[in-house]
Amino acid sequence: MPKPILTIKKLTKKYGNNVIFHDIDLVVNEGDTIVVIGPSGTGKSTLLRCVNLLTKPDGGEIWLDDLEITAKGADEDRVRQHIGMVFQNFLLFNHLTALENVKLGLTKVKHLPEAAAHEKALAELTRVGLADRADHYPGQLSGGQQQRVGIARALAMDPRVMLFDEPTSALDPELIGEVLEVMRNLSLEGMTMIVVTHEMGFAREVADRIVFMEKGSIVEEGTPDDLFYRPKYERTREFLWKITELYGKKEAKE
Amino acid sequence: MNFSSFIQYIASGTAYTLGVTLVALPSGLVLGVLFALLYVYGGRVVSRLMSLYSTVMRGIPPIVLLFILYFVMSGSVNLSPFWAGSISLGIISSAYQMEIVRGAILAVSGEQMLAARAIGMSTLEAIRYVILPQTLRLAIPPWSNEAAIVIKDSSLVYALGVPEILRRAQLISASTQQPFLAYISAAVIYFALVFIANRLLARLERRLTIPSNP
Ligand SMILES: Nc1ncnc2c1ncn2[C@@H]1O[C@H](COP(=O)(O)OP(=O)(O)OP(=O)(O)O)[C@@H](O)[C@H]1O
Ligand SMILES: [Mg+2]
Numbered sequence: 001m002p003k004p005i006l007t008i009k010k011l012t013k014k015y016g017n018n019v020i021f022h023d024i025d026l027v028v029n030e031g032d033t034i035v036v037i038g039p040s041g042t043g044k045s046t047l048l049r050c051v052n053l054l055t056k057p058d059g060g061e062i063w064l065d066d067l068e069i070t071a072k073g074a075d076e077d078r079v080r081q082h083i084g085m086v087f088q089n090f091l092l093f094n095h096l097t098a099l100e101n102v103k104l105g106l107t108k109v110k111h112l113p114e115a116a117a118h119e120k121a122l123a124e125l126t127r128v129g130l131a132d133r134a135d136h137y138p139g140q141l142s143g144g145q146q147q148r149v150g151i152a153r154a155l156a157m158d159p160r161v162m163l164f165d166e167p168t169s170a171l172d173p174e175l176i177g178e179v180l181e182v183m184r185n186l187s188l189e190g191m192t193m194i195v196v197t198h199e200m201g202f203a204r205e206v207a208d209r210i211v212f213m214e215k216g217s218i219v220e221e222g223t224p225d226d227l228f229y230r231p232k233y234e235r236t237r238e239f240l241w242k243i244t245e246l247y248g249k250k251e252a253k254e
Numbered sequence: 255m256n257f258s259s260f261i262q263y264i265a266s267g268t269a270y271t272l273g274v275t276l277v278a279l280p281s282g283l284v285l286g287v288l289f290a291l292l293y294v295y296g297g298r299v300v301s302r303l304m305s306l307y308s309t310v311m312r313g314i315p316p317i318v319l320l321f322i323l324y325f326v327m328s329g330s331v332n333l334s335p336f337w338a339g340s341i342s343l344g345i346i347s348s349a350y351q352m353e354i355v356r357g358a359i360l361a362v363s364g365e366q367m368l369a370a371r372a373i374g375m376s377t378l379e380a381i382r383y384v385i386l387p388q389t390l391r392l393a394i395p396p397w398s399n400e401a402a403i404v405i406k407d408s409s410l411v412y413a414l415g416v417p418e419i420l421r422r423a424q425l426i427s428a429s430t431q432q433p434f435l436a437y438i439s440a441a442v443i444y445f446a447l448v449f450i451a452n453r454l455l456a457r458l459e460r461r462l463t464i465p466s467n468p
């Protein structure tokens with residue numbers, strides 16, 4: 001029996017009267033890689049932000065293991081430690097070196113002693129192939145390198161789940177590969193991940209399931225093969241092939 | 255009397271000018287940072303209050319505020335004109351420094367706050383370890399402008415009888431009937447102080463610049 005790590009029940013989010021999504025149900029099992037796709041403005045980013053409590057949902061529940069994290073009185077800062085987040089624009093701490101970026105959460109949030117934090121941070125940078133850039137500031141790194149530091153920073157907290165919000169869409173095409181490579185390895189190592197991305201090559205290769213969201217609800221979810229070759233809805237097929245063509249072309253052109 | 259003896263006499267007020275500045279500027283900074291944080295993160299009501307404070311304080315000439323604060327203070331606590339004047343100037347400057355810091359916070363915050371919260375930091379931890387270190391760097395150039403203003407505004411305490419540069423210039427001007435020489439000497443000293451302060455801050459700014467590729 002696969003064990004659910006993250007269970008989303010009837011999740012609803014509104015901004016004012018504007019319903020961003022409603023009644024989203026999603027179960028993520030330990031070790032799963034879930035790829036979320038959908039048109040712009042569908043609420044994918046908002047969904048990820050709700051999952052790590054950066055935004056408050058208006059209805060429904062989110063469970064992390066056996067804990068309802070949306071319950072009143074849940075320790076939100078603590079929950080966030082266990083849910084790693086990787087942003088489209090990297091959002092590294094600009095005044096800190098790569099190593100310090102990874103280390104900050106370890107010393108200030110986890111309160112590890114300096115030496116242990118240093119060692120752990122270096123190990124995480126090594127994991128994303130950037131040990132030799134430890135002393136570089138974000139402004140001295142390429143976009144791909146910055147994003148890998150972003151991943152290392154999240155990994156350092158030993159999260160139960162990693163959330164990726166379009167981690168490669170701000171990158172030049174030639175830098176996308178190095179980030180996807182790191183993510184692929186993570187997935188193979190058994191990290192539980194939810195990835196919003198339009199990289200269909202990545203999705204087909206590593207996703208256990210693809211979730212297609214549109215207009216605030218999940219239209220369809222299934223294995224990559226199901227969605228590409230046996231979709232229940234014509235709309236799913238259309239969208240999948242459209243973005244495959246769109247992003248495939250961009251890759252081929254470079 | 256020649257120019258150099260003018261300078262000497264007036265320059266002996268420099269200690270007061272520096273003293274007033276060194277009390278007013280840092281106390282204005284502490285208050286300014288605190289108020290800016292309250293403005294940005296304090297919630298609706300507190301934010302309104304801070305906005306009101308800023309508008310009112312910046313809408314009144316410093317000399318008028320100085321008199322008001324001075325009389326309020328000398329009425330309640332027994333402070334010397336030097337301390338009352340310095341603290342008053344600090345309070346006045348806090349409104350301007352608050353706006354400087356607030357602007358810098360708004361430039362840094364948002365996404366950096368999001369990233370800090372995402373690794374499990376509380377808002378306070380995020381402010382301390384992520385927001386402020388970047389904000390204060392960003393604030394140095396406009397702050398250096400405010401430092402110059404406070405040095406120059408320190409001359410206002412002459413009105414309270416503190417024997418700083420301007421006060422001395424006035425005295426010697428009256429006693430020698432050479433106002434031009436007296437005030438030129440004061441101007442030279444003020445200019446030198448502002449010039450040195452700007453240079454020091456520019457150096458600090460360079461030292462704290464975060465390296466990046468061109
Ligand atoms: N803070 C906010 N206040 C009001 N509306 C918001 C806010 N954040 C997002 N929205 C709205 O919510 C909707 C969903 O936004 P979201 O960023 O989640 O979409 P998305 O699926 O991630 O889109 P994209 O592919 O462009 O990233 C959009 O219509 C957006 O305008
Ligand atoms: Mg988005």
